[in-house]
Amino acid sequence: MTPTQGIHTIDTGFVRPRFDAAYLVVENGRGAFIDCGTFFAVPRLLDALAEAGLAPEQVDWLILTHVHLDHAGGAGELITHLPNAKAVVHPRGARHLIDPAQLWAGATAVYGEEVMEKTYGHLRPIPAERVVQAPEGHVVGLQGRPLRCLDTPGHARHHLCVYDEQSRSCFTGDTFGLSYREFDAARGPFALPTSTPVQFEPEALHDSIRRLVALEPEIMYVTHFGGVGDVVRLAKGLHEQINAMASLAHAVRGEPKDKRHEWLKWALTDLYAERLAAHGWKGSRDELLQILGMDIELNAQGLEVWLDRGG
Structure with a gap:
């Protein structure tokens, strides 16, 4: 976990190495997690926090790009270890953090209870007073470092991306696709879109990618997996x-x-x-x-x- 501009990439351990990332942004002794992986990733995130020199009470925010379980399944558990943090989520996703029963039931109907518990652990609700809804343009302040939330549907209607002007980077969840390090070649990284059910919308995804590229970021931090440059070519x-x-x-x-x-x-x-x-x-x-x-x-x-x- 080598930080760049105070940004730490954390392998959550989901599925296989270098498959699922969470991020920790550190600024002047305070921290913000962006995505968190599943329930089973929480010890890894706390270890990463300690490695970065922060205590749990120094984390102010857990920003979730969307509530799919590989991104946010561990949110309720992680928040219990971060006494001063609030969870930031798209307004369409807030109810699933406060009461994750419907989210769990929907996934269980597809995969079954045994697979869900083995793969994702369990979902803990987050008290409503600790959930912040982030509509388009909402700014999360981290010690004077603005993290701007952008409404970016296409993969999911409740998807947001985070633009960090200080590092000229975007945290893109699944909006900027998947970019596995196994596919890196001489010309750099490779990316492919993700049309995971149930809210894939091609035109909305095109628009969201264009919005991100228009910010002229130097790095896209994708959840699957890590930071990638050469943004215009990948887009x-x-x-x-x-x-x-x-x-x-x-x-x-x-x-x-x-x-x-x-x-x-x-x-x-x-x-x-x-x-x-x-x-x-x-x-x-x-x-x-x-x-x-x-x-x-x-x-x-x-x-x-x-x-x-x-x-």
Whole structure:
């Protein structure tokens, strides 16, 4: 965990190494976490805090890009260890922090209770008085360092990104896609969009990416995984892939759902393999599936939900 401009990248340990990141921003002896991973990540975050030279009572904020469990599942547990911190979240996500029962029930209906407890632990509610709603333009102050919250739908309607003017960087959650370090090549990082169900909206995602790029950030801190530069090139690739993914979905509109799903997974794998080969990555298709298998499954599901909503 080597800090840059007071920004510490923390591997939450979810799924595999360098898959899921949380961030700690430190300014003049005070801290703000941005995203936190699952319930099981909390000890790692507290260790990172100590490594940065801060005590739990020196953390003022836990800012959540959105309430998907790989980003915010540990929020309620973490807050219990941070006596002076408040949780900051998009207004659409606030109720899920205060009462996470619906969030848990929805995910459990898909994955089952046993998998949920093993993968995510459990969700603790956060007292309403410790939840701050952050609409477009809301500024979180960290010892005079403004962290500006931007309404960035496309991946989820309750998604926000955080612009840190001091470091000229954005904390992008899933809005600026996935960028796994295994795909780094001579020309730099590679990124692909995430259309995880249930609120993928291509045009909104295009707009959100354009908004972020217009800020001219030097680094995008993505949750999956770490800080990446070469922002304009990555954004161009994301726009191209969003269009390609939407076109693939349209190609199977009206097909039976089981056939549609398997075809989309195959087609997405082809798309990413082609893009990665052009990027200069030398891995095999099997290696690609080892890294992206879960994301391809979720992206296919998300595209199907979008189609079923009339996309």
